[in-house]
Amino acid sequence: MIDTLPLIIATVMTAATPLLIAALGEHVVERAGILNLGVEGMMIVGAATGFAVAVLTDSSVVGLLAGALAGMALSALFGVMVVFFATNQVATGLALTILGLGLAGLIGQDFVGQPRAAIPPIEIPVLKDIPLLGKAIFTGDVVFFLSLILIVLVAFVLNRTRIGLLLRSVGENHVSAHALGLPVRKLRFWAILFGGLMAGLAGAYLSLIYTRFWSPGMSAGRGWIALALVVFAAGHVWRLVLGSYLFGGITVAQLHAQAGAIALPSQLLSALPYLMTIAALLVLSLSGRKGAGAAGSLGQPFVPER
Amino acid sequence: MSFHLALVPRRTVTPLRQFLTPVAALLVAVLIGGAIVALMGKSPVTAFNVFIREPLTDPWAMQEVLLKATPLILIAIGLLFCFRASRWNIGAEGQFLLGGICGGGVAILTHGMSGFWILPLMLIAGAIGGLVYASIPALLRTRFGISEILTSLMLVYIAEFLLDYLVRGPWRDPKGYNFPQSVAFSDSAVLQPLFEGGRLHAGLVLALIAVAVAFVLFRRTLFGFAVSASGDAPRAANFAGFNESRITVLVFLISGALAGLAGVIEVSGQVGQLRPGFGQGLGFTAIIVAFLGRLSPVGAALSAIVIAVLLIGAESAQVTLKLPFDLTRFFMGLLLMCVLLGETLNRYRLEIRRDGA
Numbered sequence: 252m253i254d255t256l257p258l259i260i261a262t263v264m265t266a267a268t269p270l271l272i273a274a275l276g277e278h279v280v281e282r283a284g285i286l287n288l289g290v291e292g293m294m295i296v297g298a299a300t301g302f303a304v305a306v307l308t309d310s311s312v313v314g315l316l317a318g319a320l321a322g323m324a325l326s327a328l329f330g331v332m333v334v335f336f337a338t339n340q341v342a343t344g345l346a347l348t349i350l351g352l353g354l355a356g357l358i359g360q361d362f363v364g365q366p367r368a369a370i371p372p373i374e375i376p377v378l379k380d381i382p383l384l385g386k387a388i389f390t391g392d393v394v395f396f397l398s399l400i401l402i403v404l405v406a407f408v409l410n411r412t413r414i415g416l417l418l419r420s421v422g423e424n425h426v427s428a429h430a431l432g433l434p435v436r437k438l439r440f441w442a443i444l445f446g447g448l449m450a451g452l453a454g455a456y457l458s459l460i461y462t463r464f465w466s467p468g469m470s471a472g473r474g475w476i477a478l479a480l481v482v483f484a485a486g487h488v489w490r491l492v493l494g495s496y497l498f499g500g501i502t503v504a505q506l507h508a509q510a511g512a513i514a515l516p517s518q519l520l521s522a523l524p525y526l527m528t529i530a531a532l533l534v535l536s537l538s539g540r541k542g543a544g545a546a547g548s549l550g551q552p553f554v555p556e557r
Numbered sequence: 558m559s560f561h562l563a564l565v566p567r568r569t570v571t572p573l574r575q576f577l578t579p580v581a582a583l584l585v586a587v588l589i590g591g592a593i594v595a596l597m598g599k600s601p602v603t604a605f606n607v608f609i610r611e612p613l614t615d616p617w618a619m620q621e622v623l624l625k626a627t628p629l630i631l632i633a634i635g636l637l638f639c640f641r642a643s644r645w646n647i648g649a650e651g652q653f654l655l656g657g658i659c660g661g662g663v664a665i666l667t668h669g670m671s672g673f674w675i676l677p678l679m680l681i682a683g684a685i686g687g688l689v690y691a692s693i694p695a696l697l698r699t700r701f702g703i704s705e706i707l708t709s710l711m712l713v714y715i716a717e718f719l720l721d722y723l724v725r726g727p728w729r730d731p732k733g734y735n736f737p738q739s740v741a742f743s744d745s746a747v748l749q750p751l752f753e754g755g756r757l758h759a760g761l762v763l764a765l766i767a768v769a770v771a772f773v774l775f776r777r778t779l780f781g782f783a784v785s786a787s788g789d790a791p792r793a794a795n796f797a798g799f800n801e802s803r804i805t806v807l808v809f810l811i812s813g814a815l816a817g818l819a820g821v822i823e824v825s826g827q828v829g830q831l832r833p834g835f836g837q838g839l840g841f842t843a844i845i846v847a848f849l850g851r852l853s854p855v856g857a858a859l860s861a862i863v864i865a866v867l868l869i870g871a872e873s874a875q876v877t878l879k880l881p882f883d884l885t886r887f888f889m890g891l892l893l894m895c896v897l898l899g900e901t902l903n904r905y906r907l908e909i910r911r912d913g914a
Contacts, residue, residue, distance in 0.1 A: 288647075288706065292890075328894075335562050337905075338897040341645045341706065342848055346897065349841065350890025356883025357597075467883075472714050479707045518722035525714040529697070532708065536701035554564050554905070 259503065264391060265461050267499025268398050269294075269453040273477035274484070274491050275398075275405050276449025281481055282409060283442035284422030284548035288344025289329050291474025292351020293322040293450035294457070299359035301455025302465040306362055311370045315394065315455045322451015323444050325351060330443035334436045337552040352468070359465045367463045394456050401449075406488040418442060422546035425553045435553060450474065472525065479528045483535055485544030494531065501527055559912045564905035578903045579849050579856070582895035583863065589895075590888045599878055607877055608870030618869055620756050624827060626858075626865035628653070628819035630764040632843035633850065633857040634771045635812030641775075641852050642808045643788035648694065648709030650840025651716035652687040652816035653823070658720055659686025660821025661739065661831040664746035665728055671745040679746060679821055687817015688810050690716070695809035699802040705809070713840070721833050728831060738832035748826035760822035764858075767815060771854040784808060816840060838886075842868070845893045851900075864889075 273290055280287050300321035305314025329347050332338045373396060375389040409415040421428045421438045429435045457473070458465045476498060484491040505520040513520070587609075591601035612618045632649050639646040660683030667675050694709040721737070730740045748758035775781035787794040787804050795801060819839070828835050846864050850856025871885035 332894065332898060336898055336901045337564060338901055341647075342844075342893065343897055345647060345841075345844060346890045346893035348890070349845075349893065350887055353883045353885070353887030353890060356881060357887060360881060360883070472711075475707065475710050479711070482704060482707065516722050516726065518718040518725075522715045522718040525711040528711050529703075529708050532703045533697070533701060536703055554566075 259507075260388065261391070262503050263496065263499045264395055265499075266502045267496045268392075268395050269456045269461060270473060270477050270480060270498055271492060271495035272394070272398050272401065272456065273450045273453035273474060274480040274495060275401055275488070276446035276453075277477055277481045278484060278488065278491055279405060279409065279418070280442050280446035281549060282422050282486075282546055283418050283439045284425055284546045284551070284553075285333060285439055285443060286340045286344065286550040287326070287329060287333075287347075287443060287446055288341060288478065289325065289347025289351065289474075290344075290446075290450050290477050291470055291472065292348035292355075293325045293447050294351075294454035294474040294477075295355040295468070295470040296325055296351045296358065297322040297451030297454025298458040298469060299355035299362075299454075299465060300451070302367065302458040303358055303362050305367060305459055306365060311367065311459045312393070314459050315452060318455025318459075319448050319452035322449070322454060323447040325354075326443050326447020326450070329447070330440045333552070334440050334443065337554045339552065340550050348474070356467050359467065362465045363467070364464065367459060369463060370460060392460050394452070394460060402488060402492055409488070419546070422548055425548045425551070429553075429555050435555070450477075453477070476524060476528055479532060482545070483531050485535065487544070497531075498524060498527070560909050561912055563908045563910050564901070565908050566905055567903075570903055574903060575851065578899040579851055579860070579896055582899040583849070583892065586888065586892040586895045589891060590884075593884070593887075594880070597880070597884075599880065604874065604878060604880065607874045608867055611873065612866045612869040618873075621869050622862065622865045623757060623761055625868050626861040627760040627764045627826075628823050628839050629843050629846050629861035629864060630858050631760075631767055631819035631822070632812075632816045632840055633846040633861055634764075634767045634854055635815030636843055636847040637771060637775075637852050637854060637857060638784055638808040638811045640847055641788050642784045642804055643791070644695075644698075644805055644808050645706045646691065646694065646709050646809055646812050647706055647844065648691075648711075648713050648840070649812065649816045649843055650836055650838065651709070651713035652690045652813045653820040653840040654713075654716040654720055654836050655690040656683035656687040656817025656820025657824040657831065657835055658716075658723065658820075659683050659817065661742075661824045662723075662728070664742040664825065665739050665831070667746065668740055668743055671743065673745075675743075675745045676748065676825070679825060680818060683821025684814040684818040687820060688814040691809045691813020691816070692806070695806045699805050705805075717833075717836075720831070720835075724831050724833060730830075736832075739830045741830045742825065746825060747829055748822065758822075758826040760826050763818065763822065768854045768858045775854065780807075816843075842889060845889055845896075848893060848896050848900075 273294055277287060277290055297318035301314040301318025304317035305311045325347060329343060332343050333340050370392055372390050372392055379389040409419065417433055418438055421433055421435050425435050454470060457469060462469065480491055480494040480498070483494045501524055505523045509517050509520050591605065594601045594604045612622050632653060636646060636649060660679040663675070663679045663682045690712060693712060694705040697703040697708050698705040724739055725737045728739045730738055748760060751757050751759065775785065783794065783799040784804060786797065787799055787801060824831060824835060842864060846860045847857055849860035849863065867885065871882060874880040875882055
């Protein structure tokens with residue numbers, strides 16, 4: 252058990268990182284008052300594009316970048332529609348997910364089943380030599396460390412900077428923000444692009460670091476779980492981190508349980524992350540935070556009067 | 558010098574414009590789709606023939622189109638109630654699967670028996686299965702304030718695993734060479750063709766009845782009005798005394814029951830057994846159908862046929878043109894986007910203005 256513990260921690264980290272990155276992006280989007288249900292679609296396109304580009308250029312880092320940019324390109328489409336054409340956000344996000352699933356299949360069709368070598372891990376000197384846990388926590392892939400920086404960056408920008416304040420006021424009440432002369436639509440569009448970049452990166456992480464191969468539908472609802480994590484976070488970045496690692500833990504635990512031939516149907520174990528999502532939202536509600544934390548104008552279309 | 562886009566509300570929207578908007582959206586999506594087919598190195602003209610002309614001219618394919626449209630109509634009619642009330646049931650796929658599982662379960666448990674009562678019992682079981690499954694997100698929303706969007710979607714994944722468990726476990730055909738599928742249903746559990754030599758069954762009739770009932774409900778009853786009002790003007794609907802929670806639950810139950818009915822009709826009329834993947838994503842496609850039909854019952858029926866033509870075309874395009882089904886999925890998302898943009902242009906006039914003017 253002692254020998255496998257660092258390994259388990261490392262797998263939990265790789266399972267949690269894509270959820271965390273996608274959720275951080277969507278968190279910013281929702282703070283700005285926009286609900287983008289296209290996370291799943293942007294993620295899978297990021298996964299397919301990232302993998303394809305990594306194979307073609309023979310560089311996983313270029314692949315990660317390409318995946319992130321592909322997610323951002325899709326989010327730009329979403330942004331133009333909901334921000335400048337005031338389309339229904341729920342339906343537009345859903346359309347983006349459907350379109351993304353198809354597009355990812357087309358992009359990835361020639362790359363199914365090809366393996367890809369791992370990116371060499373980054374090791375933090377000295378700290379990694381701490382007995383027992385040092386190697387697990389202070390050795391990781393480049394995106395894992397990036398995600399730690401992103402946590403701090405997102406929390407800091409949203410809560411401690413002027414641009415973060417403007418973004419949150421736009422999300423809280425777009426009519427007042429507009430009346431005060433804030434560029435509501437521009438701020439929202441930028442937030443959406445950030446969300447797309449993160450979703451795309453999360454997807455590329457899945458195909459290039461988590462599984463290291465591309466298969467259709469491989470995002471398997473992670474985009475939707477990221478959306479649920481944002482609800483669960485109720486406005487707090489630290490809860491987002493907690494939620495992502497909790498889900499990473501559940502994913503790994505159910506995989507171990509399936510491999511260990513626990514006398515439960517494997518389908519029940521596979522359904523666990525989705526059941527847990529509903530349970531987490533229920534716990535959040537029972538703890539008396541019903542509807543708390545969501546931005547005031549979330550999901551409502553905005554058409555400036557003039 | 559920079560410009561910005563302004564949306565100016567239209568005072569009136571003529572019925573002709575309302576009809577032409579989704580048609581124009583469809584045309585634009587088809588043109589973009591054709592361009593992509595050309596980019597993939599195939600002839601757009603051949604693709605047009607396979608996707609659109611053949612399903613509409615070949616009598617055999619025409620029947621397949623109506624068979625494919627049947628579940629789409631039923632699910633989309635149910636979704637109209639939710640979407641008009643701005644309740645976002647995006648998990649119709651799960652309710653569809655549960656309908657198939659419950660109705661199919663009756664067929665499996667009565668396997669080998671015969672009797673006129675089996676089919677009606679299956680249809681009722683299917684509708685109840687979908688209804689109960691849809692009540693979960695509805696109650697989670699009304700009791701606990703949890704967004705129905707995410708819960709209804711999560712339940713789709715859970716339904717898929719349930720189906721997978723059943724057909725690999727307790728309901729697997731013992732003589733099926735270990736394939737993950739149930740026994741083939743007995744004749745009494747299969748919707749029989751309406752006429753000799755054809756394949757069309759009574760499902761289409763049920764779908765058309767659903768269209769008619771929804772039409773009357775929205776045009777002639779207070780309930781239909783309350784549903785639309787609570788979506789368009791929730792505050793006004795509250796003041797008028799329409800109970801928000803009750804409307805949430807009712808629209809979910811209606812759409813769940815219809816999706817469940819569609820599910821049992823699909824397994825009984827089309828598949829003839831339970832097996833993984835019988836859902837084919839029809840529950841998601843029906844969302845596009847509902848929006849393409851501008852959330853009207855007759856519109857939903859017409860759009861279901863349009864979408865069914867494309868789906869049948871896609872099936873033969875996979876074989877004859879080697880065009881992957883992902884292209885169709887991509888096209889469906891694109892179509893929904895065009896429809897939504899059309900809705901905006903329907904309600905607003907676009908004006909390009911100079912900044913500061």
